[in-house]
Amino acid sequence: MAYEYAGDSVLDYFPCRYGQSKLLFRGPRRKLEGAYAAVLGGTETYGKFVAEPYPALLERTLGLPVVNFGYMNAGADVFVGEPVIVDACSKSRVTVIQLMGAQNMSNRFYAVHPRRNDRFLRASTLMKTIFREVDFTEFHFTRHMLSVLKAKAPDKYALVEDELKSAWVARMRHLLQKIEGKTVLLWIAGTSGDDKDGLGSEPVMVDADMVSAIRPFATDLVRVTPSVVAMRAGTEGMHFVPLDEPAASAVPGPQVHAEVADALAPVLKRLI
Numbered sequence: 001m002a003y004e005y006a007g008d009s010v011l012d013y014f015p016c017r018y019g020q021s022k023l024l025f026r027g028p029r030r031k032l033e034g035a036y037a038a039v040l041g042g043t044e045t046y047g048k049f050v051a052e053p054y055p056a057l058l059e060r061t062l063g064l065p066v067v068n069f070g071y072m073n074a075g076a077d078v079f080v081g082e083p084v085i086v087d088a089c090s091k092s093r094v095t096v097i098q099l100m101g102a103q104n105m106s107n108r109f110y111a112v113h114p115r116r117n118d119r120f121l122r123a124s125t126l127m128k129t130i131f132r133e134v135d136f137t138e139f140h141f142t143r144h145m146l147s148v149l150k151a152k153a154p155d156k157y158a159l160v161e162d163e164l165k166s167a168w169v170a171r172m173r174h175l176l177q178k179i180e181g182k183t184v185l186l187w188i189a190g191t192s193g194d195d196k197d198g199l200g201s202e203p204v205m206v207d208a209d210m211v212s213a214i215r216p217f218a219t220d221l222v223r224v225t226p227s228v229v230a231m232r233a234g235t236e237g238m239h240f241v242p243l244d245e246p247a248a249s250a251v252p253g254p255q256v257h258a259e260v261a262d263a264l265a266p267v268l269k270r271l272i
Contacts, residue, residue: 010239011051018067019084023115026053026068036065037268038089040079041098044188044202045070049238049248050257055096057261062268067092073118075104076171080178081114090180093272096264097175097218098186099211101204102168103142109160112142120145130156143204147197165205169213176217182271187211187223188252188260219271224263230255 014027026046030036039045039055045068047053059066069085071078079085089095104117109127113119123136131149139145150157176183190201199205215221230253235245237254252260 010241011049018088021082021084023071023078023082023085026070030065030067032067032088032091034065035272036067036092037062037094037096037272038067038069038092039096039098040085040089041070041096041186042074042100042104043070043072044252044260045098046072047257048072048251049235049240049244050252050254051237051239052254052257054257054260054264057258058264058268061261061265062272064093064272070098073104073116075100075102075112075117076168076175077105077112077117078115080171080175086175086178089183090178092181094182094184094219094268095179096184096186096268097179098188099172099203099206101202102164102206102210103146103199103204105164105167105171107163107167109163110136110142110145118142127160130159143197143199147199150198161205165207165210168206169210172214173217176214182219183217184264184267184271185211185215185218185221186260186264187221188256189223189225220267222263222267224260226252226256226259230259 014029015024016027016029017024018032037058045053045055047070053068053070055066055068055070067088104112106112108124110123111121113121118141120139120142128136131153134149134152136145146160149160211221233253233255235248235253238248240248
């Protein structure tokens with residue numbers, strides 16, 4: 001999902017920073033002291049177009065602050081390189097880590113922007129050697145680039161997919177090992193609607209074997225597959241200007257967020 005998180009909107013996201021971090025998160029800003037829970041994640045956790053994303057719903061249910069460290073289009077790279085955020089998670093009662101797609105990470109084949117992980121920066125020499133027929137200067141976003149490679153050369157694309165899956169497991173293990181304290185992996189499966197580019201639904205490329213490989217490094221795992229009713233609700237209850245309707249239809253709506261919060265609440269209550 002390659003949509004900028006900034007700009008005019010019906011909702012006020014109260015953007016805020018924590019410490020010396022350059023990342024701009026959804027507010028209102030919470031104090032990183034005393035008892036609190038933290039949530040790391042990407043677009044779904046940020047809750048674009050949703051008045052109360054699942055971290056806000058959890059805050060009300062748990063009765064303690066829940067810091068929303070959701071960042072639009074994030075991959076694991078965003079958080080691995082942010083010591084302020086890792087430290088904040090380590091000091092929390094529990095940290096929820098949403099499983100993000102494997103496409104938005106730097107790897108042996110290509111580099112992504114250090115903060116806007118969905119932005120494709122450059123192809124490696126290895127990538128250019130394998131895909132000699134491709135002009136990589138035409139690409140600005142990882143998902144677009146990968147969809148073109150898969151369509152043009154599916155056999156070669158399989159090499160890139162294998163690399164991304166391996167890199168995802170290594171990066172997620174590293175992130176989990178950096179965060180001290182209790183951690184809960186959140187797997188939100190199949191929320192992105194039509195698979196128009198052939199890469200599958202979010203989180204892109206993440207499968208059961210990959211999750212099993214990182215599961216021992218977390219305290220618990222919660223998998224949420226949104227109900228048919230929640231998915232059919234579409235953009236109902238979301239806040240956006242008409243121009244943003246395509247972007248809004250590609251992200252989870254309020255009913256999905258409610259189901260995610262309901263699934264997480266009993267696990268977090270047990271851990272805090």
